[in-house]
Amino acid sequence: xxxxxxxxxxxxxxxxxxxxxxxxxxxxxxxxxxxxxxxxxxxxxxxxxxxxxxxxxxxxxxxxxxxxxxxxxxxxxxxxxxxxxxxxxxxxxxxxxxxxxxxxxxxxxxxxxxxxxxxxxxxxxxxxxxxxxxxxxxxxxxxxxxxxxxxxxxxxxxxxxxxxxxxxxxxxxxxxxxxxxxxxxxxxxxxxxxxxxxxxxxxxxxxxxxxxxxxxxxxxxxxxxxxxxxxxxxxxxxxxxxxxxxxxxxxxxxxxxxxxxxxxxxxxxxxxxxxxxxxxxxxxxxxxxxxx
Amino acid sequence: xxxxxxxxxxxxxxxxxxxxxxxxxxxxxxxxxxxxxxxxxxxxxxxxxxxxxxxxxxxxxxxxxxxxxxxxxxxxxxxxxxxxxxxxxxxxxxxxxxxxxxxxxxxxxxxxxxxxxxxxxxxxxxxxxxxxxxxxxxxxxxxxxxxxxxxxxxxxxxxxxxxxxxxxxxxxxxxxxxxxxxxxxxxxxxxxxxxxxxxxxxxxxxxxxxxxxxxxxxxxxxxxxxxxxxxxxxxxxxxxxxxxxxxxxxxxxxxxxxxxxxxxxxxxxxxxxxxxxxxxxxxxxxxxxxxxxxxxxxxxxxxxxxxxxxxxxxxxxxxxxxxxxxxxxxxxxxx
Numbered sequence: 001x002x003x004x005x006x007x008x009x010x011x012x013x014x015x016x017x018x019x020x021x022x023x024x025x026x027x028x029x030x031x032x033x034x035x036x037x038x039x040x041x042x043x044x045x046x047x048x049x050x051x052x053x054x055x056x057x058x059x060x061x062x063x064x065x066x067x068x069x070x071x072x073x074x075x076x077x078x079x080x081x082x083x084x085x086x087x088x089x090x091x092x093x094x095x096x097x098x099x100x101x102x103x104x105x106x107x108x109x110x111x112x113x114x115x116x117x118x119x120x121x122x123x124x125x126x127x128x129x130x131x132x133x134x135x136x137x138x139x140x141x142x143x144x145x146x147x148x149x150x151x152x153x154x155x156x157x158x159x160x161x162x163x164x165x166x167x168x169x170x171x172x173x174x175x176x177x178x179x180x181x182x183x184x185x186x187x188x189x190x191x192x193x194x195x196x197x198x199x200x201x202x203x204x205x206x207x208x209x210x211x212x213x214x215x216x217x218x219x220x221x222x223x224x225x226x227x228x229x230x231x232x233x234x235x236x237x238x239x240x241x242x243x244x245x246x247x248x249x250x251x252x253x254x255x256x257x258x259x260x261x262x263x264x265x266x267x268x269x270x271x272x273x274x275x276x277x278x279x280x281x282x283x284x285x286x287x288x289x290x291x292x
Numbered sequence: 293x294x295x296x297x298x299x300x301x302x303x304x305x306x307x308x309x310x311x312x313x314x315x316x317x318x319x320x321x322x323x324x325x326x327x328x329x330x331x332x333x334x335x336x337x338x339x340x341x342x343x344x345x346x347x348x349x350x351x352x353x354x355x356x357x358x359x360x361x362x363x364x365x366x367x368x369x370x371x372x373x374x375x376x377x378x379x380x381x382x383x384x385x386x387x388x389x390x391x392x393x394x395x396x397x398x399x400x401x402x403x404x405x406x407x408x409x410x411x412x413x414x415x416x417x418x419x420x421x422x423x424x425x426x427x428x429x430x431x432x433x434x435x436x437x438x439x440x441x442x443x444x445x446x447x448x449x450x451x452x453x454x455x456x457x458x459x460x461x462x463x464x465x466x467x468x469x470x471x472x473x474x475x476x477x478x479x480x481x482x483x484x485x486x487x488x489x490x491x492x493x494x495x496x497x498x499x500x501x502x503x504x505x506x507x508x509x510x511x512x513x514x515x516x517x518x519x520x521x522x523x524x525x526x527x528x529x530x531x532x533x534x535x536x537x538x539x540x541x542x543x544x545x546x547x548x549x550x551x552x553x554x555x556x557x558x559x560x561x562x563x564x565x566x567x568x569x570x571x572x573x574x575x576x577x578x579x580x581x582x583x584x585x586x587x588x589x590x591x592x593x594x595x596x597x598x599x600x601x602x603x604x605x606x607x608x609x610x611x612x613x614x615x616x617x618x619x620x621x622x623x624x625x626x627x
Contacts, residue, residue, distance in 0.1 A: 120355075183391075184395065184398045186396075187390050187396045189350055189382065190348055191388075191461065192413050194413070205400035
């Protein structure tokens with residue numbers, strides 16, 4: 001898959017990244033889910049801009065309204081437009097998911113990288129720190145952090161990122177250790193590469209595959225964590241909507257107004273599934289046995 | 293001999309493990325002149341590779357590893373240089389070709405980028421000049437359509453081609469010393485001959501000194517002017533290749549030569565050296581080869597033999613030669 005004949009018959013080479021992308025998009029389900037995510041992101045950004053409603057607008061004539069021409073997905077108990085609520089939930093979930101992953105990535109990369117590259121006592125010490133984080137009940141730690149820092153979108157993703165970096169750090173560490181011992185890193189040293197050079201151009205690119213996979217799988221996990229917190233009422237502050245909050249209210253009306261739980265649950269499931277499939281697709285695409 | 297480029301004195305590389313100290317290299321010394329080709333031969337695990345990676349400073353020293361001795365390269369002891377000075381020497385004045393071409397290239401970097409890297413690091417050329425030189429070198433080492441290949445990734449190359457790339461990478465900065473660590477072991481015989489003649493050609497052009505590490509005496513004898521035979525981290529015999537092939541003195545060297553197949557030889561079986569190389573954690577007292585040696589004497593198991601000169605530039609570490617000395621030959625200083 002890596003070579004294409006150009007017009008003059010020479011072998012044209014694709015870059016490593018292009019090869020992986022081609023591999024990724026040859027997986028139909030993963031490609032479809034990448035499309036779904038693009039649509040979701042566009043919705044989260046643009047629907048609130050063009051919609052006549054806002055998530056705070058209350059329409060007393062449309063309490064518990066079922067889907068109709070004015071409110072396409074109906075309204076909630078306070079007469080708020082369901083589509084709007086869902087778009088804002090999606091927006092919040094995306095911010096939390098990506099933000100938490102960014103926090104997780106920075107901490108995991110730094111601690112795992114230092115631990116793996118330096119080895120010896122530093123590795124021993126940092127590994128114990130990672131072990132402790134691993135052993136800590138994440139959800140509880142999240143709640144404590146949010147209560148300490150105050151409830152806001154920022155503190156929530158920060159708290160989730162701060163409690164979920166241990167697997168990332170451990171992954172980075174093991175990757176760095178594997179790559180560090182490879183022949184090409186030794187060859188790099190032998191050819192006079194400096195330590196920074198080795199880290200940035202030899203070790204990092206060769207560790208990146210599993211890290212990207214871990215990140216893409218971390219996004220739905222962070223969304224789950226946020227919804228869980230909203231579900232018990234410690235997530236995003238109302239009136240800002242969140243899937244967890246919507247599902248909690250919706251379940252009270254599950255028999256009388258099923259649309260109030262159906263739509264949030266459905267959109268939540270679609271989002272999580274799409275991200276998970278993308279993660280799986282990336283994992284397969286990065287599998288070296290499929291390249292070349 | 294011409295100007296000395298590398299002088300290794302009493303090199304010892306020890307690794308500390310939980311169950312003992314591995315004496316991978318245990319006091320070896322040699323010198324290498326400009327333009328000279330030295331072969332280091334020996335079985336697997338005899339310390340050939342470690343001896344050169346130690347010189348290159350590729351062994352992480354610390355609690356678990358120690359490198360002692362001196363390696364004087366163009367008047368500077370490599371073991372006393374700062375990291376910065378070492379970076380300037382590696383890939384520039386000394387470079388290395390590794391054993392396994394399949395795993396010794398960075399898979400995420402274009403071939404061309406990797407080849408010209410040493411030049412850029414050592415600020416010997418601008419990017420444009422380096423690229424021109426890189427393409428020229430790729431052509432010289434026999435890569436077809438080098439302009440396109442320059443932008444390929446390692447996985448698009450075969451093993452033989454990758455080894456050519458490794459050689460191009462090692463010689464691009466015009467090193468004074470090239471260390472080739474079993475450069476042809478992973479390749480088939482025809483490619484092996486091509487790669488070796490490539491190195492040889494380049495050596496003629498640039499008068500580079502070469503250390504060739506190999507366990508293949510046939511390769512070594514066609515290629516090198518001098519040879520060192522290593523066993524269990526020590527030198528057993530050293531001398532000019534021609535003298536060595538004609539008249540090996542050390543029983544281990546004789547064994548090695550006898551176990552090398554010769555095309556058209558009428559003998560039905562090759563002679564193998566009985567037994568296994570020693571565990572480097574507990575190398576036997578005295579001569580390390582004694583337990584496997586057919587001519588082993590009582591003294592061999594008690595005391596390590598001193599180096600004995602048995603001809604011009606031909607030295608052996610064996611008690612048999614020391615006996616000869618008593619019949620009137622001269623003895624070298626105990627090394």
